[in-house]
Amino acid sequence: MSDVQTPPGDIAARVRRLVEAFIETDLIRVRIERDGERIEVGRPPMRQDHAQVAEAVALAAEPVPVRNVELIKADLVGIFRLSRPAPVEGDLLEGDRELAYVEALGIRNPVRSRGAGRIAAILCKDGDAVDYGRPLFELDRG
């Protein structure tokens, strides 16, 4: 969808594309100048000596504890609203709790945590229009 829809003058989208391309390289700075515009993308230089590489390899070899992360998705189209008191990222949920609701055709359809866990991420903003299957919360079930 992105390429077709992006107007050529949309700076934010162009920066995003540049960043995406940049991440895949190991460059530390890229600058594009054209028609009086300048976009520069960079990251702090990384010291990568042998010790570091060895450490990274060692870390990768160690078994990483598997977290059980679950996405709570919208099951209908409507406006996303956080329930009160508004949940925040990091909240620990002891059991099933209403986190938000999707308002559709004047009806509030609750979005529940369906069990205990920690809110790892809130993926939509209060007032966003959400469609079917849109991820709303990321819950860490431990």
Next chain:
Amino acid sequence: MLIANRGEIALRINRACQELGVKTVAIFSEADRESLHVRQADEAFCVGPGPVARSYLNIPNIISTALVTGCDAIHPGYGFMAENARFASICADHGIVFIGPKPEVIAAMGDKATAKRVMKEAGVATTPGTDILASVDEARKAASKIGYPVLIKATAGGGGKGMRVVERPEDLERSFHGASSEAEASFKDGRVYMEKLIRDPRHIEVQVLADEFGNVVHLGERDCSVQKPSHQKLIEEAPAPALSDKARRALHEMAIKACKHVKYSNAGTLEFLADGDNVYFMEMNTRIQVEHPVTEMVYSVDLVKEQIRIASGEKLGYAQSDLALRGHAIECRINAEDASNNFAPEAGTLTKVVFPGGPGIRVDTHVFSGAQVPPYYDSMIAKIVAFGATRDAAIARMERALRETVIEGVHTTIDECLVILATPEFRAGNYNIGFLPRLLETQAADAALAAAAVTA
């Protein structure tokens, strides 16, 4: 505007909107996430999983999408929400314009018996027939008046149940009781009526446009008699090749009279059965049709734009005398189907797709190399339309275009269309709805013979 459809018609509507400067919202199912209509609309909302009942027929999610995106109107296309009077009135309840006629007109035309009665009132020719028959005697009298062969049909019938063809008077009594008792057993309603049997008719339909101020024009007729045994259309053309000018004029006048009588608005199609120059009203479709491009080609109109203009309250900007037919147009439906296996639909990945081009060719499609054909939806993947100054020129162009087309990954109807176009019957414009089923039988017999020869 929200486009409540998928596939080529969603793209067709989106194109009309783009040209009119109307912003669009597409809806899609999870199976259509990568579809072209999703990419080309200004916004796109997923309304449910693949099966249509939970996505493209999901009224709450469709209406909710229109509301949260601030749409003023919904275009239903064909199929799905088109001709759903309840959906049209729900749109109205939410202040959304449904692009089509008023809900009560959709409902009236959706019921075959009501539609036939209303058309009769308007002076439109309907198949000669009777009301409910009280006795065999009454049936006998009616049949001799109508003329054999006749059909005895259960009023509650459907799917061929409670229906009998009567060829001769001596069979009438047995057929009357047979139809009645079968209907009684199946529908707990044994009432039957009679209609004249029109054997192997042609399917001819008239395109109309009507505004909300009572102005109605017709855009000629289309012949859609090349139909699969399932009665689905495969090839359509405009104008109809075998109709006298007198019958053609009468047909157009009937269509206009009918629209005025039912206070029709927006685009619509009246379907008729034609037996020589005798035409009988069959049903009215209160929507844009699959085969609308052949009419657009010969009348140089954009029917979808006209639908949008009419729905936004504009008057028709022209009279009947401003419309002139020019040339001839033919449409072939390219379906992901195996013509040699009863047109069984196929799903899968289209590994390679190349469409034709050049003068006089129009391709309405949503597929491309690498596209998926999901199993949930209609198997039509493209419509190829050829225009020519004459019918022969249009046929030659269509054959050229079909040969240029490459679709790999599924079987398609391309080869069958080429076979049909080459038959003397099609060339002469001398075909009816029995034509393709008979051609298929011949093909199957030839194939069996060839196979036997190989084995021997």
